[in-house]
Amino acid sequence: MKRARFMFASVLVLQLIVLPGAFADSSDAPVQPVTPTTAEQYLERGISRLNAQAPISAIEDMDQAILLSANDARAYLLRAYARDKVTAVIRPGAGKFETYEFVGQCLPRSSSNRNCVRWEQSISDYSQVLNLSTDVRLQLKARIGRGNARYRYGDRDSALADLDEAIRLDPENAFAYFSRGRVRSNRDGEGVRRDWQKAAELYRIQGDFASADDLQQALNGGRLL
Template sequence: MSYNKNDPAMKLMKILGILLGMTLTVGGLSVFVRPALAIASTQQQSAVSTERMNVESLFERGTEKINRGDYQSAIADLDRVIELDPNYIEAYCSRGMAEFGLGNLERAIAQFDLALQVAPRHADALNRKGIVLAQQGNLKRAVNNFGQALNFDSNFVDAYYNRGKARTELGNLQGAIADYNQAIKLDPNLAEAYGNRGFVRARIGEKQKGLEDLQQAAQLFLDSGNMAGYQQTLAYIQMIQR
């Protein structure tokens, strides 16, 4: 996601949206399952099983709709999921992503807050809330949310990457490099992290290291078949070499 900043260096960063976007994926959360009743009849167990199947089916359909960009219809499915299971954290997070897709940033944040009411230590809800806050321009609050996510999951690659992006925009370049370092340590194939770190290194005068990072990013994009990312990174390298 991009921000509205007037810094010429930041405008240069936005040229390569693939390199510089916040990491934001739909799905991938751990499903919250309520504890089973200690005593239940076979009929009750069957009813619970059927309800759970209905919930999961609705959730999967809602997620597929988000992936297709059918956000309003996805919200209707997720509303029903939450009606059936008010503790289904993934449904709140996905509904937040649907609202985000519609441009309803405050509503999106409200959904992540609902998820955090159910599970205050839910790292991915904190990470996603941070992304929306950053999109609003609330970068300091975003950094705080990414930091909280990392307090609860110290191996959360996306949170390191996203905090690095937000710190870059705030001008905390050494902090950004530290975050990109950690993201790369955890995921050596994260091309975007190499690309962002390369830009920051070039910006602080470490041009050669910056170019090496960008070349690594280009190779990783190429290896993964992401030709758009590859071509954009090459353009980025040419800009820095000038």
């Protein structure tokens, strides 16, 4: 089940529709050459850099956007996405859902563990989104992102709470069910099965047959994460 294992970073970015009238599908957009002067311009260049696989540069752009507009939840969301990409390694030649493989969970948890620091930063940014915005779309993305980040950080209970809320916000979100099933792995086999069955059903309804087939094969073969 290779594709489903590496969905997190790529799917979050592919679902990035947070700027008005743009970036719903900007994976081929070139990096913006113009030096930004406004928060919105930094956001735009940051997204281009994120899609150009330059997450560290994207973080720098989001830092500047936040300096210019400290209450813009979109900048925190984008910075969290970029931080998540930094905490991953690229798999050369991979397919749509195989672009990133996370370095690992924050275990053992300590201030000297670089993975711990990175996930803490992501969690903090996602939390800022939830504090600053009442937009349901941003709330949903932040809940899913923070749930996955908390899982990697080793805080499964909080991760489950976030993903439960994400599913409450959008009961038809296949990725939320997939993510919750992954968090439940090694603890609640029946819960994993229910969530992944639901995710596979939703992916199929939504036309993502590859992800649906991957999940179904994993379930049929008992290969739970």
